[in-house]
Amino acid sequence: MHRLGFVDKLITELPHMLSKPTGSYCQSGCYNEALQLFDEMKSSGIVPDRVILATILSACARTRNLPSGRSVHSYIVASNLSIDAHLQSALISMYSNCGSLDTAQRLYDDMSPKNLVASTAMVFGYAKLGKIAVARSIFDQMTDKDLVCWSAMISGYAESDQxxxxxxxxxxxxxxxxxxxxxxxxxxxxxxxxxxxxxxxxxxxxxxxxxxxxxxxxxxxxxxxxxxxxxxxxxxxxxxxxxxxKDVITWTSMITGFAMHGNGRSALAVFDHMILEGVKPNGVTFISLLYACSHAGLVNEGRRIFETMIRDYRLEPKQEHYGCMVDLLGRARLLQEALEFVESMPYAPNVVVWGSLLGACRIHGDVKLGELVARRLLELDPNHDGAYVLLSNIYAKASRWEDVREVRNLMKNKGVIKEAGFSWIELNGYVHEFMMGDKSHPRSSEIYGKLNEVVTELELVGYAPDTATVLVDLQEEEKREAILLHSEKLALSLGLIDSKKGSLIHIAKNLRVCDDCHTFMKLASKVFEREIVLRDRTRFHQYKDGVCSCGDFW
CATH class of the missing domain: 1.25.40 (Serine Threonine Protein Phosphatase 5, Tetratricopeptide repeat)
Known part of the structure; x- marks a missing residue:
């Protein structure tokens, strides 16, 4: 977008009116131009007023340009300019949007009285960082809330698995x-x-x-x-x-929908239709396509898609594309080729890529490669809880119990905490939420009674809790209890209480379903004659008559 033509003249002839072009830049989305104008003003010896400074801070907030925002703040302090409520709100909004909540909080604490703009900025900032309890505390203290504030709080909950x-x-x-x-x-x-x-x-x-x-x-x-x-x-x-x-997002959303359900061929058909309609795919489209090929076992098609992205659309593959290709090859048991693919990348692989390969090592029980990959992953992120979980599962499958214990101890010593799992089940229009060992549900006694009944029935057909997947140092009986209290098992128990034979039970989970729960769901679908659909972090699992649609590869 072209700079507004009259700005240069205003700089020299009408310095007191510079707030107008500065605001015009921001309203037009020309935030970098607004920042450049601020630099030109300082170079020309023009002292910006509070309105201009607040507008520049808004540009910094919109672009999440913390260095420039700090520079403006330093300029304000050095100029001995008194900070009114409007300017202080702009500073708080800038720091909050840029993720510097400590500074934003200090400025907010110093503000009296606290206005709507500043409070909303704090709610937004904390919610964006996942500090929902703090955001809600500020939200509840506000006597006046506008739509922006409500939306920020709702968005925070939606993005934080709540x-x-x-x-x-x-x-x-x-x-x-x-x-x-x-x-x-x-x-x-x-x-x-x-x-x-x-x-x-x-x-x-x-x-x-x-x-x-x-x-x-x-x-x-x-x-x-x-x-x-x-x-x-x-x-x-x-x-x-x-x-x-239909724009590119419309087409990509439909491709992604088929992909998460394991319908790779349908995803590819939508892509072909998209091309015929003249819609140009973007990088996200190709991530969804590669994901679809991976979960449907379409190795050759995945290779073709990856080449098409580079050759026909001149799109440079990002870490996510490489991660999908590694996942595709790994699921097909082509682990050595997957490793060579990683090593041939034009830049250093990140945790997404190594995580995909480690997941493949878990599926196929490749201990040696799994150890190598886990080491590389933990070098990049020593607190990556998924790496410890997958490595422990690899050792457990190989009956290397001493190594399993070592992984547990390593997690404990480093203070690594596994992300909390939540499951949801909808019954008669009401959504029930569970977490591991949850007893907050009003029907907890009934649910736990049903769970005990289910476990007893499943043990009669060969189920044995896989305590090797428990990543905390507990006695064997405590491990058994821990594995049996996973959130999806509690959700299933309620679903079995409130459903009849032959009915469908829908469960959603925020994390990948563990090996034990996967086995549990398969057996439960057969013994209790229900079709169970469980959507985890990566895909849909449809359990029917003791078999899962994922083919036990997920």
């Missing part, structure tokens, strides 16, 4: 008569997608239609993703087919 809280807050917002906008609804859709709750998803869809959001393209794209993650490809396809104008 979708239930996001929807609760959205309902509270509705009761208070605050009307949502597109940004709010995108977060609400994301929350429904994360929970995999189809009834909640349909309610949100109806709300969108009634309130005039249904024709917004970003909303339609998000709905495709939501229905795919809720297990309803039919609804996702309906939205897709009814979308008159």
């Amino acid at each position: 979708p239930n809280e996001a929807l609760k807050l959205f309902n509270e917002m509705q009761l208070l008569g605050v009307k949502p906008d597109e940004i709010t609804m995108l977060s609400v859709i994301s929350a429904c997608a994360n929970m995999g709750a189809i009834d909640q998803a349909k309610w949100v869809h109806i709300f969108l239609d009634k309130n005039g959001f249904h024709q917004i393209l970003s909303i339609r794209n998000a709905l495709i993703d939501m229905y795919s993650k809720c297990g309803s490809l039919a609804d996702a396809l309906t939205i897709f087919d009814e979308t008159a104008f």
Whole structure:
């Protein structure tokens, strides 16, 4: 975008009016030009006023340019300029947006009285960093909240594996008569997608239609993703087919939907249709395509897609593309080729790439390569909990129990904590959330009774809890209890209580399902005559008659 032509003249002739072009730059999205203008003003000896400084800080916030923001702050301090509420709010917003919450908090603590802009900035900043409890504390202390503040808090919950809280807050917002906008609804859709709750998803869809959001393209794209993650490809396809104008995100969302369900051929067919329609794919499209090929075992097709991306579309592969290719080769038991592929990369592989190869080593039980890959991964990120989990699983499969204990001790000594797992199950339109060993549910006594019954029945057909996957140092009986209290087992127990034989049980989980729970679900589907659909972090698992759609490779 061209710079506004009258700016240079204003610099020399109308310094007191410079706030107007500065604001014009920011309103036009020309943030770098606004920063350049600020530098020119200083070089010309023009002293910017508080309005200009606040506008420049806004540009720094929008671009997350912390060094420039700090430079502006230093200029304000050096100029002995008194900081009014407007300027202080701008400083807080800049530091918050740039992730420097310590500085933002100090400025916020010094502010009295605290205004809406500053408080909203703090809520946004803490929510973005995943510090939801702190964000909610500030949010609850605010007597006046605008839509931006509500949206920031809802988004924070949605992005922090607390979708239930996001929807609760959205309902509270509705009761208070605050009307949502597109940004709010995108977060609400994301929350429904994360929970995999189809009834909640349909309610949100109806709300969108009634309130005039249904024709917004970003909303339609998000709905495709939501229905795919809720297990309803039919609804996702309906939205897709009814979308008159489809951009690259629309096509990619549908490709991703088929990919997560293991329908690689359908994903490739959508891509072919996309090309015929003249829509140019981007890097994310190819990540989804490679992911689809990987989970469907389409090795040759994956190789072709990777070459097409480079040759026909001149897209330079990023770490994620290499990670997908490594995953594709690894799942096909081509571990040596996968390693050679990693070693031939034009830049150093990151944790995504090494993590993909380590996952393949777990699937195929390659201890030697697994140790090498885990070492490389932990050199990059010593606190990568997934590396310890996968390496421990590799050792356990090889019955190397001393090495399993060593991995556990290493995690303990380094203070590495495994990410908490959550599972959701929707029954009669209500979403139930569980975490490991959860006893907060009002029907806990009934759920645990059912779980004990399920375990007893499954043990009669050969189930034995795989305690080797427990990464804490416990007695054997304590390990057994820990593995039996995983969140998805609790969700399944409630699902079995409230369902009949032949029915379908939907569960969603924020992490990859462990080996023991995977076996548990397979056996439960056969013994209790239910079809169980579990969506974990990587894909959908459809358990029926003791068999999983993933073929035990996930």
